Amino acid sequence: MNEAAVVKAEKEADHHPYRRPVDAATLILIDRSGTIPKVLVGKRHDKVVFMPGKFVFPGGRVDALDNRVPVAAPISKELEANLMKGSPKTPPSRARSLAIAAIREACEETGLCLGRKSDGAAPKLDGVWKPFSDAGLLPDPSGLFLIARAITPPGRVRRFDTRFFTADASAITHHVQGVVHAAAELVELVWVEIGSKPLADLHPMTKNVLNELEKRLATGPLSHEAPVPFFHFYGGRMQRDVLGGSP
Template sequence: MTDSTAPQIPLDAATIVLLRDSDQGIQTLLLRRDTRLANMAGMYVFPGGKLDAADQESACTALLDQPPASLHAALAEAAISDSAAAGLHVAALREALEECGMLLAEPARGDARLDAVRARQMLHDGQGFAQVLRTLGLRMATRALVPWSRWITPIAPALATRRFDTRFFLALAPAHQYAMHDNEETTASLWCTARGALERYRDGSISLAPPQIMSLAHLSRYATAAQALAAARSQHPPTIQPHVFAQDGLQMHCYPGDASHPVHQRALPGPTRLVRDGNSFLPLQGFEALFA
């Protein structure tokens, strides 16, 4: 007999934070999840999803632009295998194509066709990611991905029905490609500066979950995509498992470096905790504390 109250083992997942420069500053892509979905319904998220078994199979690893061992080293996670690390990179690239139509790939042969629209349609028609790339003469551009952070859903049953162990990757959005939601899992697309997205959240026009709030606050500290990518390359991606507890009748979400978090070393810039007020999560000191 299983214990339904036991914490669920987090599912491995990957998220890709696509970046582009604009006159307003660095922008990132957010997608609105369908309101009928069981998890994070109606919220704006970065493209991503769970690791599929096929992401680790030889058909995919044969199309990598660098060895699985190098991808493992980039993640700096001793507890996972080379194939799992490679699979997480594959999952990020696959989800970028599935969810928003962005194809991060490069030619593998002379007749290669970097056709993101066709590639996405082939996926939609049921072809596997590796099959799509082979047909188009492409291989995966894992070098375009920079591991940024690792978020583990906290042990708090009231917050979510499923837990995920999600690796966040930064990447430049491919030039001359057009990002668009899939009208299945996602129903709207938004290119926005990090601060602009957070202001929309503050004003109630979009919904965000704490990992997106904290990641956007982090991203807001960079003026260009190159700065953000360089900062991510300069360190191993920190692991962030929020600690959730009640204090003075409020639900607190605290992060590494907070006095109430078991990990004392800070992992992120900005506030070390958010307080939940209904469906809103903000620092105790107010909105501007996200950028302090």
């Protein structure tokens, strides 16, 4: 999305009559090669209306075609089970779409693609998936973990039912050059240590999710058996439920 389109899309009122939240996915890439884990954040253009100059994780809404894209490997049964927990319910096909959307959005916004060579002849992909096809890859969601789910409060002009995924930086197999630049939605990419200054001024919900990720990382390797928090609003206040496991 170019700068003008971003600005136009974001010049909206802060409040709006009730809207049904739409499915969205965010991907937090982690580099654990050092003593302190690092996460990838992108700096938004300082002239956009929504969160100008802020550091964000790549993400966006689910596309209707996400479930039809061929993949190098399916999502794990454990991830599918976690995505299907909670209410509103998520069918298996939607669970797959969410995982694929996280990979697509990361590649679109950062140029970093999580893919793998297919066992046979890779089908020709076009549109937003062309970078994968050009590199002889298919998207690979098999290494994703679900960290949290959050629904935007009622009354906002845009509402999302977002699933926050994470993946190890080693899963990045292709880098599309020129995606991040001075006129793009993201003008800079930075790998920053968890707890460092660029992460101190995040949106409150992003902070909540990052705190959950930090706790998960402190206990050892990521696991699908860990509890998955579900942040939503009830009676004007944020609630934290658990989709699976123990609080």
